[in-house]
Amino acid sequence: DTAVSQTPKYLVTQMGNDKSIKCEQNLGHDTMYWYKQDSKKFLKIMFSYNNKELIINETVPNRFSPKSPDKAHLNLHINSLELGDSAVYFCASSQGLLMNTEAFFGQGTRLTVV
Amino acid sequence: AQSVTQLDSQVPVFEEAPVELRCNYSSSVSVYLFWYVQYPNQGLQLLLKYLSGSTLVKSINGFEAEFNKSQTSFHLRKPSVHISDTAEYFCAVRGHNDYKLSFGAGTTVTVRA
Numbered sequence: 001d002t003a004v005s006q007t008p009k010y011l012v013t014q015m016g017n018d019k020s021i022k023c024e025q026n027l028g029h030d031t032m033y034w035y036k037q038d039s040k041k042f043l044k045i046m047f048s049y050n051n052k053e054l055i056i057n058e059t060v061p062n063r064f065s066p067k068s069p070d071k072a073h074l075n076l077h078i079n080s081l082e083l084g085d086s087a088v089y090f091c092a093s094s095q096g097l098l099m100n101t102e103a104f105f106g107q108g109t110r111l112t113v114v
Numbered sequence: 115a116q117s118v119t120q121l122d123s124q125v126p127v128f129e130e131a132p133v134e135l136r137c138n139y140s141s142s143v144s145v146y147l148f149w150y151v152q153y154p155n156q157g158l159q160l161l162l163k164y165l166s167g168s169t170l171v172k173s174i175n176g177f178e179a180e181f182n183k184s185q186t187s188f189h190l191r192k193p194s195v196h197i198s199d200t201a202e203y204f205c206a207v208r209g210h211n212d213y214k215l216s217f218g219a220g221t222t223v224t225v226r227a
Contacts (some may be wrong), residue, residue: 033214041152041202043217056214089158102148103215107143107157 003027006091006106012082014114021076021109023091030095031055032074033103034066037088049074081113116141116207120218127195128226135190135221137179137205144210147188149179152202152220161203164188200225 004025013019025032033056034046048056049068064081078085091106121136139145149161162173169181179190188205205218 041220041222043158043220045214045216048213050213076224090128092158102163103159104160105150106151 004091004093004106006089006109008109009107010062010110010112012112012114015081015083017081018077018079019081019111020078021089021091021111023074023076023106024071025091025104027093027095027104028095029093029104030071031093032068032071033092033094034074035092035105037090037108039087043090047074047076052083053087078111081111083113086111086113116145116209116212116216118205118207118216118218120203120205120221122221123219124222124224126224126226128196129197133191133194133195133199133223135203135205135223137188137190137218139186139188139205139207141186141207141209143212146208146210147179148183148206148208148215149177149188149190150204150206151219152204154201158204161190195223195225197225197227199223 031050033048035043037043046060047066052068065077068070068074086107088110090108092103094103095101115153116117117140147164150158151161151185152158164171164181177192179188181188193197196204203221206215
């Protein structure tokens with residue numbers, strides 16, 4: 001009955017590899033997000049999709065490519081992984097773009113690039 | 115655009131003592147305000163939120179926060195903390211006409227017996 005679920009929870013990979021993180025929400029929300037939490041625990045938004053349309057694309061290397069096959073899913077694909085990509089990545093969802101609702105977060109994916 | 119400043123990066127506190135975590139925001143438009151909590155090795159959970167109406171909002175586990183528009187603050191308080199309140203606390207803001215949630219740098223609360 002998890003509201004926002006991410007897989008995998010942990011991901012260890014070598015530099016240069018390509019990896020994906022999956023996110024699914026069963027809340028019926030129409031907006032989903034990816035946030036990156038660095039080693040100092042600072043949270044920064046990367047992307048946001050509303051009804052499968054990209055609406056926020058912060059200054060993120062183009063090695064990162066989000067894909068939203070439907071409103072309930074937002075996956076994150078990362079090409080040519082670098083050491084600096086090591087972080088915890090959180091998926092989140094909310095209802096509506098400008099409505100007064102909070103975002104619900106997944107448990108996070110801890111990515112370690114070695 | 116909005117920004118959030120959490121004035122304390124670390125707050126050590128003894129069990130059953132009160133705690134206050136300070137949060138100030140900057141915005142040119144009206145805002146929604148949130149406090150999220152992150153327990154060790156877990157995701158973020160919403161603690162409480164201010165959307166409109168009463169400026170004092172409360173959570174079910176004893177936390178409260180007060181929206182002060184003139185001081186652009188949303189400080190979080192709890193009169194008596196438990197060991198289980200040890201966590202990272204994030205203040206967040208979203209403008210009424212903004213799509214994204216902006217977070218502060220977080221405050222680490224460590225409760226000791």
